[in-house]
Amino acid sequence: MAVCGAVDIGGTKIRLGIVETGGRILAEKKLSTRMGRDGALCNLRELRDSFLELCQTAGARYEELEGIGIVCTGPVNCIDGVIENPYTLPGWEGLRICERLKEETGKDVFLEHDVNGALLGEIETHGLENQRVLMACFGTGIGVAVYDYDNRLYRAGHKYHPELGHMVIDSMVGAADTSCYCGQRGCFESLWSQTALNERAVRAGYEDFDGLYRSWVAGAAEAKEPMDVLCRYFQRGMWNLLLAFKPDVVILGGGVMENYYFLAADLLRRLAAGREDFLEDFEILPAGQEGSSALIGASVLVFGNQ
Missing domain, CATH: 3.30.420.40 (ATPase, nucleotide binding domain)
Structure with missing residues (x-):
């Protein structure tokens, strides 16, 4: 089974996990959302380190990750991979998160609005x-x-x-x-x-x-x-x-x-x-269990772009 990284960014916490095709979450953890541009960049470095850790927990090799899907509280520009939300993510607005996280991880990164991501997860889960x-x-x-x-x-x-x-x-x-x-x-x-x-x-x-x-x-x-x-x-x-x-x-x-x-x-x-x-x-x-649908939806972004 293929595996990918999945991230759900909210105004107070970030949830991330390793997900395999079909929507099974193999390992996950939470981080506190940091405000300000410096805080956002710090969170990106934390994501990189956390994926290395979660791969070990999930029994997967980091090199096997097929990409990283991100769902984020909006507004977001999912085509250009830019967060445009000064309301609940002050300091993150204008952040080209797909580009920056790809620099940190070496993986292709895809972005979607969090509710869209949750819906994609529900579609995957319930067929x-x-x-x-x-x-x-x-x-x-x-x-x-x-x-x-x-x-x-x-x-x-x-x-x-x-x-x-x-x-x-x-x-x-x-x-x-x-x-x-x-x-x-x-x-x-x-x-x-x-x-x-x-x-x-x-x-x-x-x-x-x-x-x-x-x-x-x-x-x-x-x-x-x-x-x-x-x-x-x-x-x-x-x-x-x-x-x-x-x-x-x-x-x-x-x-x-x-x-x-x-x-x-x-x-x-x-x-x-x-x-x-x-x-x-x-x-x-x-809706399913809080957060799970969003991570599954984030994985759909990766596997749907293969």
Whole structure:
């Protein structure tokens, strides 16, 4: 079996591993994400040394690595191999990461947006080729990726991932809702990310969203209005995505879905019920274990370019 290096770069941690064809992760580890340009270059050197270490753990020779796939929180320019994200990776923007990591490792390097990478991993794991698959990840932000019938990722133009988490859901949000870093008020990310859910819950008198949710499930009258608003925001955002892409499969992922997948799936089913005039039938699936899909997707970048 062929093996490659796989990397998932986030705003707080970097996960990396040795992956073989078929998506089996042979060895992995985590690094802390360093900020600033010096920190980024330090992380690249750490990646080089870590791959040498992981190859020993996996029982593979470093020389056997067929390349390195990277998925990274965006925006990224995957064609030119450049990170363009000053929002959650300050100091990394403008870094030609494929070029620099190739200098460090001697391996060909491929770059993709992290949500696209996670979707590629889900396609590989579940055998979803030749279907239109929509993946929405709800965590610190909201990322959306689409895989089409021609077995390609949907892109905005030829270089970039479409930032669908920043489509405006409610332009008339209250004054307590701050503008997103995208420059808009009431975008999907500013209303249904983990941070946004907790902020709304605090304003409603709860410690966090989990407290609001539990109170709502228990039937507390005071929880009904804030939860109704949040449920409506989720359905409004997903309605737009469903109308735009008409998927066969919807995958819900990200940290929020680790606890609230069943709420979100139920809201989706209710949203689609009786709307066959607008929506095709679609299957709803939970994303796999956090991080694994991203590493598997990163490996697809390498093996798909052989």
